[in-house]
Amino acid sequence: MERLRFASVEMFGRALPDDRVRDALRTALASSPADVSLTATVYSSPGEFVAGGDAVDVLVRTGAPSAGPAGPLALAVVEYERVLPAVKHVGEVAKTLFMRRAVREGLDDAAFVDRRGRFSEGTIWNLAFWDGEAVVWPDAEMLVGTTMGIVRRQLEQLGVSQRVQEIAVADLPTLGGAVVMNSWTPSVAVRRVGSVDLPQAPRFLELLHRAFEAEPLTEC
Structure with missing residues (x-):
């Protein structure tokens, strides 16, 4: 709300x-x-x-209800910056275009980098990364999703380390995993971004689901 x-x-x-x-x-x-x-x-x-x-x-x-794709996903890397990134709005034809283009190329979806080469978000997803101990959130202009907000709040309550960091394609090999999240799910594993293969991190996924499920329910 x-x-x-x-x-x-x-x-x-x-x-x-x-x-x-x-x-x-x-x-x-x-x-x-x-x-x-x-x-x-x-x-x-x-x-x-x-x-x-x-x-x-x-x-x-x-x-119909959805839990999102099973994953793990392979994401294309696309340079794109949304208009009014902090606002969820309906003027989003580019997201559909880049998702469909990625699928035609044999991938599952797309992740966006800005003009400075920083990862921001996916077509309909927030991105989150894992360094083996801490959750790493991209530092760029983006829509902060409701699920992302829930997960961040509850990770803090669980005492899990988090940080915000600029992440470029060159940084991906140093990371221990990646996921996408939105209102469907707090985590879908990502296996590849661009040409970079990422390790699977089941502990990371479990942690994100545990954080999401810890959020108290609120009646409409």
């Missing part, structure tokens, strides 16, 4: 009340199966290209 409020103010200058959004989510859940994916999108009621329109509404979409 905090991220939705921030993004709404950034895009439209105002946010819907939390209770309005929660009511829409509850209404969608009431007519859905017990296990379902749920997406809330805040949009400009007058239209996307109407200047100065400050009326906003919310669209809730349901879909």
